[in-house]
Amino acid sequence: AVVSTQSTGEHFVTGSQDNVVAVWHVKKKKPVASQRGAHSPGSWVTAVAAFRNTECFVSGSNGGRVKVWACAENYLSLACILEVEVRGTVNGICVDRERIVCAVGREH
Secondary structure, three states: OEEEOOOOOOEEEEEOOOOEEEEEEOOOOOOOEEEEOOOOOOOOEEEEEEOOOOOEEEEEEOOOEEEEEEEEOOOOEEEEEEEEEOOOEEEEEEEOOOOEEEEEEOOO
16 A cells, blocks of 8 residues: 655655555655564554544554554654554555544454
């Protein structure tokens, strides 16, 4: 999954099956920041969504976790600022200024 993290569209976020969340700059070939083991051991990132015009994004996993991340140091580092447990696999995430809505199922 890929989402833009700011209105300029210069940075975007990905989540992968190897349990990594990464922030990319459109002019770079490698991520500017990444977090290995972003979710529980043995799980993978199944969904991401970004809060518009912020440096924060959300990731979900097949391990029943939803995490809110903040980018710091001009997008060079990531910190998990909130973690919520859900029952099932997070198949999709939508966010706005007030809510995080997750599609959660038994399978991916």
